[in-house]
Amino acid sequence: MTTxxxxxxxxxxxxxxxxxxxxxxxxxxxxxxxxxxxxxxLVNVALMIATVTMNSFATRWFGxxxxxxxxxxxxxxxxxxxxxxxxxxxxxxxxxxxxxxSIALGVPAAYALARAQFPGKKLAMLVxxxxxxxPPVTYGIPMATxxxxxxxxxxxxxxxxxxxxxxLPFVILVMTPFIEQIDPNLEAAARxxxxxxxxxFRHVLLPLLVPGILAAGLLVLVRTIGMFExxxxxxxxxxxxxxxxxxxxxxxxxxxxxxxxxxxxMIYMAITLLWVxxxxxxxxxxxxxxxxxxxxxxx
Amino acid sequence: xxxxxxxSMTPAARADGRGxxxxxxxxxxxxxxxxxxxxxxxxxxQPMEGGGVFANYLKFFTEPTLWPTVLITLKLAVPATLIxxxxxxxxxxxxxxxxxxxxxxxxxxxxxxxxxxxLIADGMLTYYGPNGWFPxxxxxxxxxxxxxxxxxxxxxVLISLVISGFPFAFLLILSYVTGIDPxxxxxxxTLGAGPWQxFRLIYLPLLVPGLTMAACxxxxxxxxxxxxxxLLGVPAGATRVVSIAAYEAAFxxxxxxxxxxxxxxxxxxxxxxxxxxxxxxxxxxxxxTTGGKG
Numbered sequence: 001m002t003t004x005x006x007x008x009x010x011x012x013x014x015x016x017x018x019x020x021x022x023x024x025x026x027x028x029x030x031x032x033x034x035x036x037x038x039x040x041x042l043v044n045v046a047l048m049i050a051t052v053t054m055n056s057f058a059t060r061w062f063g064x065x066x067x068x069x070x071x072x073x074x075x076x077x078x079x080x081x082x083x084x085x086x087x088x089x090x091x092x093x094x095x096x097x098x099x100x101x102s103i104a105l106g107v108p109a110a111y112a113l114a115r116a117q118f119p120g121k122k123l124a125m126l127v128x129x130x131x132x133x134x135p136p137v138t139y140g141i142p143m144a145t146x147x148x149x150x151x152x153x154x155x156x157x158x159x160x161x162x163x164x165x166x167x168l169p170f171v172i173l174v175m176t177p178f179i180e181q182i183d184p185n186l187e188a189a190a191r192x193x194x195x196x197x198x199x200x201f202r203h204v205l206l207p208l209l210v211p212g213i214l215a216a217g218l219l220v221l222v223r224t225i226g227m228f229e230x231x232x233x234x235x236x237x238x239x240x241x242x243x244x245x246x247x248x249x250x251x252x253x254x255x256x257x258x259x260x261x262x263x264x265x266m267i268y269m270a271i272t273l274l275w276v277x278x279x280x281x282x283x284x285x286x287x288x289x290x291x292x293x294x295x296x297x298x299x
Numbered sequence: 300x301x302x303x304x305x306x307s308m309t310p311a312a313r314a315d316g317r318g319x320x321x322x323x324x325x326x327x328x329x330x331x332x333x334x335x336x337x338x339x340x341x342x343x344x345q346p347m348e349g350g351g352v353f354a355n356y357l358k359f360f361t362e363p364t365l366w367p368t369v370l371i372t373l374k375l376a377v378p379a380t381l382i383x384x385x386x387x388x389x390x391x392x393x394x395x396x397x398x399x400x401x402x403x404x405x406x407x408x409x410x411x412x413x414x415x416x417x418l419i420a421d422g423m424l425t426y427y428g429p430n431g432w433f434p435x436x437x438x439x440x441x442x443x444x445x446x447x448x449x450x451x452x453x454x455x456v457l458i459s460l461v462i463s464g465f466p467f468a469f470l471l472i473l474s475y476v477t478g479i480d481p482x483x484x485x486x487x488x489t490l491g492a493g494p495w496q497x498f499r500l501i502y503l504p505l506l507v508p509g510l511t512m513a514a515c516x517x518x519x520x521x522x523x524x525x526x527x528x529x530l531l532g533v534p535a536g537a538t539r540v541v542s543i544a545a546y547e548a549a550f551x552x553x554x555x556x557x558x559x560x561x562x563x564x565x566x567x568x569x570x571x572x573x574x575x576x577x578x579x580x581x582x583x584x585x586x587x588t589t590g591g592k593g
Binding site: 027030031034035037038041042044045047048049051052055065105106108109111112113115116117118119121124127128130131133134135136137138139141142143144145146148161162164165168169172197222226228229232233243246247250251253258261262265268269272273276280 | 315316317320321323329331332336339342386392393404406407410414415417418421422424426427431432462465519520522530549558559561565566
């Protein structure tokens with residue numbers, strides 16, 4: 001690690017190397033400790049995932065390092081027992097609607113926040129920021145109460161509306177700095193040629209926004225697939241998404257074979273990972289978190 | 300579609316018509332977030348079983364099944380936050396230079412973020428369970444001879460909070476660390492500052508706002524722990540966290556009034572702790588930075 005100087009930082013390299021020599025064993029020990037802990041963590045997570053994978057293919061596995069044999073039987077059983085076809089369809093409906101709605105509502109709002117000055121802007125910003133600061137369990141319960149009161153509890157609409165609460169602010173906070181980066185002169189030019197906001201939006205802004213919208217949409221998609229609490233509080237028996245169905249399966253272990261549950265977990269993981277890998281083509285993982293959190297500070 | 304609807308409203312506003320574009324999203328969040336919260340607050344003062352306005356709150360703070368849940372949650376959330384943020388700092392420094400190895404590790408750390416707490420709980424039940432690979436490895440290596448109990452207790456929930464929370468805290472802190480100009484530390488190093496001095500006198504003061512943010516978010520995330528406390532813990536005992544109490548009140552005894560009260564208390568405790576952290580930050584921050592900025 002220490003001998004490989006990165007190409008771009010050749011100026012820093014001699015100092016680093018000299019420093020290394022001076023520090024001696026203490027620093028090396030510290031480095032080893034940090035890397036060792038990180039590797040220990042990652043190995044354990046990897047093995048944990050491997051356990052689920054292995055178990056989902058295992059015929060019988062009890063108290064031995066490896067199972068006795070391998071089979072695809074559990075996937076078929078999970079598909080049947082947990083009615084995964086229905087669950088997956090509900091998941092697609094919920095996630096699709098949440099992504100489309102949060103973009104349709106969020107992008108115009110982000111544009112207004114980035115470009116327009118209007119009374120109550122600070123207050124609007126606060127309303128958009130709060131749902132990301134308050135965890136889903138806290139606001140999910142009053143929200144579910146209201147949804148059940150107006151008769152939307154347990155319905156698909158209710159689940160979609162509930163999931164919009166964290167997704168919409170997320171899109172707004174990702175898109176606001178993105179829109180701010182776009183040259184405002186483009187807008188002035190479009191207006192000179194007589195474009196109103198809608199025309200400017202459709203013909204100038206939207207094409208420039210597509211990469212940002214894609215990134216935000218993919219991140220909302222991944223977050224919504226994994227959003228457990230809100231869906232759990234608002235879903236009825238026919239409106240469970242994959243993550244909620246998985247929870248019920250693990251919760252009532254003993255009723256179903258654990259291998260079958262793990263097969264379902266594998267399906268869940270495969271779906272999330274696929275979308276995460278696609279999302280990573282558009283967003284760097286460190287930006288993924290910091291962009292959103294730093295946005296309110298004007299970074 | 301919504302854009303068209305709000306644009307047609309523009310003539311109404313003289314100042315800047317484009318501001319109306321914010322309306323659809325704002326209406327949606329007011330209906331789904333602000334109103335429910337206000338309604339919940341209102342509802343919590345209308346106890347289902349009658350009694351005074353504060354009957355729910357009295358019940359919460361007197362019944363032994365309710366108020367200790369706050370302490371139990373804090374006992375989980377505080378260590379989890381300290382571990383996640385504490386371990387993230389050295390890890391972020393080790394990986395801050397963008398080499399191939401660090402990019403790879405960063406990538407690997409994104410994976411646990413996406414797994415979700417339910418899947419982590421499911422995996423942990425098998426992996427750390429009495430017959431899982433982890434206990435088997437401990438026994439095989441002769442590190443521990445008794446029965447290894449890491450699931451269905453406090454430790455199981457804490458481990459799951461670290462697995463799901465550490466990558467999140469790490470990515471957040473990494474992006475703060477990489478945002479600091481390394482020439483500052485290099486300048487200090489030419490003046491003879493060792494790595495510890497560089498960290499303490501240069502990086503740490505600049506990192507404090509980021510660290511506070513990361514700590515607040517990690518804490519809030521850990522404080523609302525729910526699925527893993529049920530699946531990996533003892534939901535009736537050692538890991539009966541606040542969210543379990545709120546869930547049971549709302550969806551098992553259908554006492555939405557009490558459930559709202561629990562949710563409000565939960566939000567209040569979070570708010571107090573977050574405000575406390577921000578306050579500590581201010582006290583801590585004032586000294587070193589003014590000196591550094593001049």
